[in-house]
Amino acid sequence: MKQRTLGGRLAVAEIGYGCFGLSGVYGAADDAQSIAVIRKAIELGVTMLDTADAYGPFHNEELVGRALKGIRDKVVLATKFGQVRKPDGSRTICGTPEYVREACDASLKRLGVDVIDLYYQHRVDKTVPIEDTVGAMAALVTAGKVRHLGLSEVGPATLRRAHKVHPITAVQSELSLWSRDDETDVLPACRELGVGYVAYSPLGRGFLTGKVTAPDAFEPQDVRRTMPRFDAGNLGHNVELARRIGELARAKGATPAQLALAWVLAKGRDIVPIPGTRREARLVENLKAAEVALSAAEVAQLEAAAPIGAVRGDRYGAWMMGTIDR
Secondary structure, eight states: EEEETTTTTTTEESOOEEEEEGGGGGOOOHHHHHHHHHHHHTTTOOEEEEOTTTTTTTHHHHHHHHHTTTTGGGOOOEEOOOEEEETTSSEOOOOOHHHHHHHHHHHHHHTTTSSSSEESSSSSOOOOOHHHHHHHHHHHHHHEEEEEEEEESSSSSHHHHHHHHHHEEEEEEEEEBOOOOOTHHHHHHHHHHEEEEEEESSSTTTGGGGGGOGGGSSSOOOGGGOOOGGSSHHHHHHHHHHHHHHHHHHHHHSSHHHHHHHHHHHTTTEEEEEESSSOOOHHHHHGGGGGGGOHHHHHHHHHHHSTOOSOOOOOOHHHHTTTTTO
């Protein structure tokens, strides 16, 4: 695949791979199959893998570590800290310098690596000055444990403060044809500062594939059951958006997933989408989106079909929405 550069300093393939879905959040996943999909992604040219200590929790990093045995040098490895799972299943956000150091050491051990290529604060801890958190992250770079720093779901003001402490290589936030809010503020701030942008859930957690039509189609443990956009009161409205994208995809000779990913790629060479999947066939389909070229007129047509604010319902439930730095 072609390469893109995050933050002017970190070169990666133009489509990465998000590992979130390999830890049971969208239904049962088989570890052996997951490892095979990760290795297939690398074989097909993917160079950036994205995980986090909160995925599982811990299972995802351990799984990725197993998948990378003997091929660590082929990937840019990104992980995150900051969402702390309690024994009762609840979560808190922590960005204290002490926790930054502890979390990094624990991730290195689970991943089985000596250095993390891109280390994100998963959510901003609003009780700790961002300067303190990023200062501790910068110390990890000095110590040789981390190469590049990132922030996830961060607002423009916090990003500017963080970038003064240490260069931020990438911001990771949700961007897709059904999550376009970052186009109005976060993405312009990234470009002002020269920070790359990593788009998670570029397929709208599967919604933009056109295959999600009813909330009762999800397995009982599927996290989408907790997300307002997928509940019965909103999904009927939102399905119309997927239908329009499906029509445009057929006219283009692409699948809806490929068209949705091509739109993200067309938004700028400083953006790298990281779709995830548990299936090799879907992986191959997603990566072929890099071959779908969109004209300015086609981009405008897609954006008219899925305008900012058209989707009904929040991206997350109330607690998680409260963790987003906006």
